Amino acid sequence: MQHYPVNLVLAGRRTVIIGGGAVAARKCESLLATGSRITVVAPCLDPALEKLCRENRIVHESRPYRYGDLDGAFLVFAATGDAAVNRAVAEEAAARGILADIVDAPECSTFVTPATVRRGDLLITISTGGKSPALSARLRAELAERYGGEYGTALELLGAIREKLLTEKGNTAYNKELFNALLDRDLPLLLKSWSPSVLDHILTDIFGPGFTLEELGIRERETS
Ligand SMILES: C[C@@]1(CC(=O)O)c2cc3[nH]c(cc4nc(cc5[nH]c(cc(n2)[C@H]1CCC(=O)O)[C@@](C)(CC(=O)O)[C@@H]5CCC(=O)O)C(CC(=O)O)=C4CCC(=O)O)c(CCC(=O)O)c3CC(=O)O
Ligand SMILES: NC(=O)C1=CN([C@@H]2O[C@H](COP(=O)(O)OP(=O)(O)OC[C@H]3O[C@@H](n4cnc5c(N)ncnc54)[C@H](O)[C@@H]3O)[C@@H](O)[C@H]2O)C=CC1
Incomplete structure (x- = not known):
């Protein structure tokens, strides 16, 4: 299946990330530059996310996911280490018509995240249709060298x-x-x-x- 590339305008729009580990932190980092209002729902936060929370750059709901957390969201990431919770998030997103990246289940996602190189407003993205994120990361590193x-x-x-x-x-x-x-x-x-x-x-x-x-x-x- 082929993906269709778009560049989303997220300024002022709400992004909800369910889960607060290393993967959530990586998604959050690239979201911050967009001006999106980010809420992270997780009982425990990765140190990078803790820091963002202390700096008031994200809102943290310190508890497990529950139905209704996606209320008002434009974009959603399900990034817990619990496959059943991630599926439940996928179902809520589908019921509400919200774009969702289910990080352990591309087949339940309505978008996936590309690897990115940013140089000011220049944005280069790489995607492998979910086949090999490692290859995306490798190409990203090569392009980052080439385009300073x-x-x-x-x-x-x-x-x-x-x-x-x-x-x-x-x-x-x-x-x-x-x-x-x-x-x-x-x-x-x-x-x-x-x-x-x-x-x-x-x-x-x-x-x-x-x-x-x-x-x-x-x-x-x-x-x-
Ligand atoms: C479908 C997708 C959904 C999504 O997350 O959006 C997805 C899914 C999964 N990733 C997994 C593993 C890894 N992901 C990475 C890294 C990245 N993953 C990213 C995107 C995507 N990952 C989307 C498709 C992108 C595409 O089409 O290429 C990048 C590009 C962007 C980002 O996350 O910001 C970022 C690179 C950032 C950078 O360095 O530039 C590494 C490498 C590393 O960590 O160094 C590994 C280990 C090596 C390997 O497996 O390749 C697993 C198995 C988990 C498990 O085994 O438990 C799944 C689940 C599955 O495939 O079922
Ligand atoms: N898409 C991608 O790029 C990648 C995806 N993965 C997958 O992503 C998932 C998460 O990976 P990591 O961040 O490394 O895991 P992690 O174990 O570091 O973090 C999991 C986070 O989920 C939270 N959590 C657990 N139960 C929860 C619940 N009921 N509600 C809300 N939050 C909850 C935990 O508090 C923790 O913050 C794994 O399933 C893994 O297979 C892993 C590597 C790359």
């Missing part, structure tokens, strides 16, 4: 140029040629070596005056 922080800066820069062009000119067919001209110069590599005068020369050459790094609000710290 300079890709996040490149995206910041491209986004800033695009916003300025669309606001000021609005001719998208022409813009495509300009963006490709910049990408042909290996923009991420140029940003990695960070020579503002070289970059400004290339940018103004392609896009005209008003497109220097400073005018676009791009600073070096974003490369790391």
